[in-house]
Amino acid sequence: MSGTLGLAWRYVLFHKAKSLILVLCIVLTTILPVAVKLLVWQFDQKIVARAASTPSIVGAKGSSLDLVLSALYFKQEVIEPVAYAEVERARGDGLASAIPLHCMFAAMDYPVVGTSLEYFDYRELKVGAGTQFVSLGDCVVGQKVAEILSVNVGDQIISDRDNVLDLAGQSPLKLNVVGVLEASRTPDDWAVFVDLKTAWVIQGLGHGHQDLNKEAPGSPVLIASESGRLIANRGVVSYIEITDENVDSFHFHGETDEFPVTAILVSASGFKEETILQGRYESSDSEVQFVRPEIVVRDLMTIVFQVNRFFNANAILIGGSTAMLLVLVVLLSLRLRKREMETMFRLGCSRGTIVWLQVGEMGIIFGVAMVFVMLGSAWVWWVSGNIVEGLLVNGR
Amino acid sequence: MIQIENLKFQYPRAEFMLRLPRLDIESGKRVAIVGPSGCGKTTLLNLISGIALPLAGSVTVCGEEVSAMSDASRRNFRIANIGMVFQQFELVEYLDVLSNILLPFSINATLTRSPEVRSRAIEFAEAIGLKEKLTRRPAQLSQGEQQRVAICRALITEPGVVLADEPTGNLDPENKRRILDLIFQLAEKQNQTLIVVTHDMGILSGFDRVVDFQKMRFSDGAEESAGAVPGSIGEQA
Numbered sequence: 001m002s003g004t005l006g007l008a009w010r011y012v013l014f015h016k017a018k019s020l021i022l023v024l025c026i027v028l029t030t031i032l033p034v035a036v037k038l039l040v041w042q043f044d045q046k047i048v049a050r051a052a053s054t055p056s057i058v059g060a061k062g063s064s065l066d067l068v069l070s071a072l073y074f075k076q077e078v079i080e081p082v083a084y085a086e087v088e089r090a091r092g093d094g095l096a097s098a099i100p101l102h103c104m105f106a107a108m109d110y111p112v113v114g115t116s117l118e119y120f121d122y123r124e125l126k127v128g129a130g131t132q133f134v135s136l137g138d139c140v141v142g143q144k145v146a147e148i149l150s151v152n153v154g155d156q157i158i159s160d161r162d163n164v165l166d167l168a169g170q171s172p173l174k175l176n177v178v179g180v181l182e183a184s185r186t187p188d189d190w191a192v193f194v195d196l197k198t199a200w201v202i203q204g205l206g207h208g209h210q211d212l213n214k215e216a217p218g219s220p221v222l223i224a225s226e227s228g229r230l231i232a233n234r235g236v237v238s239y240i241e242i243t244d245e246n247v248d249s250f251h252f253h254g255e256t257d258e259f260p261v262t263a264i265l266v267s268a269s270g271f272k273e274e275t276i277l278q279g280r281y282e283s284s285d286s287e288v289q290f291v292r293p294e295i296v297v298r299d300l301m302t303i304v305f306q307v308n309r310f311f312n313a314n315a316i317l318i319g320g321s322t323a324m325l326l327v328l329v330v331l332l333s334l335r336l337r338k339r340e341m342e343t344m345f346r347l348g349c350s351r352g353t354i355v356w357l358q359v360g361e362m363g364i365i366f367g368v369a370m371v372f373v374m375l376g377s378a379w380v381w382w383v384s385g386n387i388v389e390g391l392l393v394n395g396r
Numbered sequence: 397m398i399q400i401e402n403l404k405f406q407y408p409r410a411e412f413m414l415r416l417p418r419l420d421i422e423s424g425k426r427v428a429i430v431g432p433s434g435c436g437k438t439t440l441l442n443l444i445s446g447i448a449l450p451l452a453g454s455v456t457v458c459g460e461e462v463s464a465m466s467d468a469s470r471r472n473f474r475i476a477n478i479g480m481v482f483q484q485f486e487l488v489e490y491l492d493v494l495s496n497i498l499l500p501f502s503i504n505a506t507l508t509r510s511p512e513v514r515s516r517a518i519e520f521a522e523a524i525g526l527k528e529k530l531t532r533r534p535a536q537l538s539q540g541e542q543q544r545v546a547i548c549r550a551l552i553t554e555p556g557v558v559l560a561d562e563p564t565g566n567l568d569p570e571n572k573r574r575i576l577d578l579i580f581q582l583a584e585k586q587n588q589t590l591i592v593v594t595h596d597m598g599i600l601s602g603f604d605r606v607v608d609f610q611k612m613r614f615s616d617g618a619e620e621s622a623g624a625v626p627g628s629i630g631e632q633a
Binding site for chain 1: 445449468471472473474478480482485486488489490491495499500501502503504505509549
């Protein structure tokens, strides 16, 4: 058998171009469905795992999918915010714990997530370097953000403007990086976390400015120049950076309870409590909905798998066509090699050995193709984690 | 010793039938079988080597009745006792000279490819002047060189009988003689029976015996038949 295999190997090596084309045909026909399968599987695993680790979400009524994607993947979909007072309501007199999320802005293209420190325990996120955010203007960045933006503790990142053409719009805020999270291979790696109040400052609900009396004692906010034009006092300039010196000057106008949050992660202490809580939301006339992310995500995956089924059918057809073409190539090759086979037979080679020779040649070609498919699949598997995360986090 | 008695053979759906009442070939002899195309020369080689089976009669080679053997036995018999040389050389294009010479050992599980066999192959290549071209492929050799490789391949298993079907048919006159001399020389060295099928009357000198299928006569050397039993060959069925 080793002699026959040796001959088969030498035949394959001698006809390099033909063998390479056959290998490529098999690899291309196989790798695509395999890669899609792996991607869909990774997508399913990641999206379902994230959803399963989040029992329920409260947010504004509307698309439950948008709400889930915003709360789990910080996708900045246009969803209506709910008032911060809903956080207290979601706690339902001790029925559940509630973590607010504010996800409306971005910094250097990465979502800025305003939340409370409870979020990190909830998601079991650990700070790898530095500390948690402790004061206004602090931020903790995910591992991927730190890696891609090359930021570390002590650096600053700037929140993105809503609209660069809107000169009267919100000014960007410099955020002080006080911590970098350990890698979690979740969307948290791709986000910038700030305290909820910092998020509200970015939104313009809170601001700080210099003490007018201290900076320019006795001066009015606006003064008139000799030409009669009005000139602002230099103390009116708003800060775009929160420092130890100016942090005390930051304040909010209005009632905190009415400030917006985009979603509230709710974790009831038990199934019974969760059901009671859900009942309250479903029976009320409020503009708030209570969703179970896992159900929403499973519905989404059902659609994905249906699409995948069409793709599988397509792959089977292409695979069948390729297989038939390969058979044709082998049959034509056999016809061309009829004399070679006849000579081997005359030299004492059995018909069975001649068949083995053919099987060996195809086996080697399939084997080499499968090695490439496995290498390709391993590569797809290796990168698909990032691809899926990228797809889930703001389509990156 | 090769003995053929009352042989009848016919290919399926063919009108031609080969009939041969008797033919004896002694061991170690060099026999030429001549005749025009289609008179059954190659068929006779196939019957002697056990590739084809007669409809009637018997073929005995080296004391064993080939025509009575099973397929597997005939194949094993062929591996052990028969060496074959073809008109078109039939070398394997993707193997180099050395591998082509050793081909019977690669395709037959009953043959063991030992270091001695490899040494013998190299000796053969040296004897035919191709030692420097062991790694060349058939396409890189001249026709004469290709036929020399084919002869080595036929002899590498040290068979008792060498069957050559038009071994000089594709060669120029100068190469014809050289190849024949080479076959004679190598066969003589191993005391092998050599049967050469040819329709080239110009190469018959040097054979111990010539069997003329067309004239249905058998001759020893250049003389007319003596002692051989005449056969009726090439009759229409």
